[in-house]
Amino acid sequence: MNAPRHDWSLAEVEALFALPFADLMFRAQQVHREHHSANAVQMSTLLSIKTGACPEDCAYCPQSVRYETGLEREKLVPLDEVRARAQAAKDAGATRFCMGAAWRSPKKKDVEAVAAMVREVRALGMETCATLGMLTRSQALELKDAGLDYYNHNVDTSPEFYGEIITTRTYQDRLDTLAAVRDAGLNVCCGGIVGMGETVRDRASMLATLANLPQHPESVPINQLVRVPGTPLAGAAAVDPFDFVRTIAVARIAMPKASVRLSAGREVMNDELQALCFLAGANSIFYGEKLLTTGNPDVARDRALMTRLGIEPLIPAGLAAGNGDAQPGEHVHGPGCAHEPTTARPTAACSATRQR
Numbered sequence: 022m023n024a025p026r027h028d029w030s031l032a033e034v035e036a037l038f039a040l041p042f043a044d045l046m047f048r049a050q051q052v053h054r055e056h057h058s059a060n061a062v063q064m065s066t067l068l069s070i071k072t073g074a075c076p077e078d079c080a081y082c083p084q085s086v087r088y089e090t091g092l093e094r095e096k097l098v099p100l101d102e103v104r105a106r107a108q109a110a111k112d113a114g115a116t117r118f119c120m121g122a123a124w125r126s127p128k129k130k131d132v133e134a135v136a137a138m139v140r141e142v143r144a145l146g147m148e149t150c151a152t153l154g155m156l157t158r159s160q161a162l163e164l165k166d167a168g169l170d171y172y173n174h175n176v177d178t179s180p181e182f183y184g185e186i187i188t189t190r191t192y193q194d195r196l197d198t199l200a201a202v203r204d205a206g207l208n209v210c211c212g213g214i215v216g217m218g219e220t221v222r223d224r225a226s227m228l229a230t231l232a233n234l235p236q237h238p239e240s241v242p243i244n245q246l247v248r249v250p251g252t253p254l255a256g257a258a259a260v261d262p263f264d265f266v267r268t269i270a271v272a273r274i275a276m277p278k279a280s281v282r283l284s285a286g287r288e289v290m291n292d293e294l295q296a297l298c299f300l301a302g303a304n305s306i307f308y309g310e311k312l313l314t315t316g317n318p319d320v321a322r323d324r325a326l327m328t329r330l331g332i333e334p335l336i337p338a339g340l341a342a343g344n345g346d347a348q349p350g351e352h353v354h355g356p357g358c359a360h361e362p363t364t365a366r367p368t369a370a371c372s373a374t375r376q377r
């Protein structure tokens with residue numbers, strides 16, 4: 022039994038990275054199948070609700086006001102447009118709608134505006150997620166009260182490498198926001214980026230940091246750096262695809278119950294690499310043509326890939342119709358599910374999926 026642990030040493034996590042590829046994939050599959058459906062992927066759509074002009078200096082980010090990336094700044098998106106975009110995402114098959122704003126930390130009026138958006142999206146029957154920068158506990162509580170399900174705040178990289186990437190806020194600031202979010206009873210979405218010039222030890226250290234939090238994040242996005250011209254990391258060396266897959270696999274093993282999200286960078290990945298990521302334990306993707314400001318595979322390509330791989334959309338138990346006897350965290354059948362769409366409980370063929 023691969024029960025969640027919170028006492029990972031750096032050496033243990035590094036040893037996972039050092040396993041022969043086939044051995045690492047085998048272990049990741051064992052853990053994955055113990056805690057999740059082998060063939061279900063959760064789909065989120067991400068909307069930038071306020072774009073650009075961010076005062077922070079994250080070296081990978083085109084939204085920083087410090088870099089000339091040609092990005093057009095946009096004010097807060099009106100409520101009507103948020104509702105329409107969420108409805109379109111739902112119609113396309115997404116179950117969670119994530120709203121991202123390029124703020125260092127939101128002001129009071131910003132939190133009120135986002136809370137109104139959360140209420141609208143929740144009313145459509147979707148899960149909600151927001152990423153708004155640093156958050157206090159009272160702000161997190163206000164968003165939780167509005168119906169927010171998840172808050173995203175990435176650690177980005179290891180504590181040791183962090184200073185090479187961001188200087189305008191500390192690693193501890195990040196951990197403080199995560200603690201405030203957790204304290205407010207929100208689900209935590211927290212991961213990082215591969216390909217910023219970090220070492221394998223840094224990747225191991227980042228995952229050990231996340232795995233040793235008092236409670237694992239429910240969602241762990243693993244991003245491949247999108248090298249945006251004009252940012253300091255535009256010329257970063259490309260990541261070896263197998264090293265990226267290894268990072269997914271180690272995240273799966275170290276945080277067995279988390280949803281591991283194959284996140285930014287998918288646009289430049291071929292189908293074979295994405296399939297390897299799913300085999301390594303990724304069971305969540307961003308779905309829709311755009312991430313915050315960078316590209317993403319189009320919906321038709323994703324649907325075709327899912328069909329080719331026999332992957333079904335994971336419908337969170339709380340959202341599916343007719344699932345009165347489903348337990349929180351269980352997979353239930355929904356549109357596009359290949360197995361007995363009228364049953365509320367997973368069949369043996371479908372198997373139980375944890376979605377925490």
Ligand code: SF4
Nearest residue numbers: 075077079082085123
């Ligand atoms: S990653 Fe977020 S905080 Fe950093 S510059 Fe971009 S928008 Fe600002």
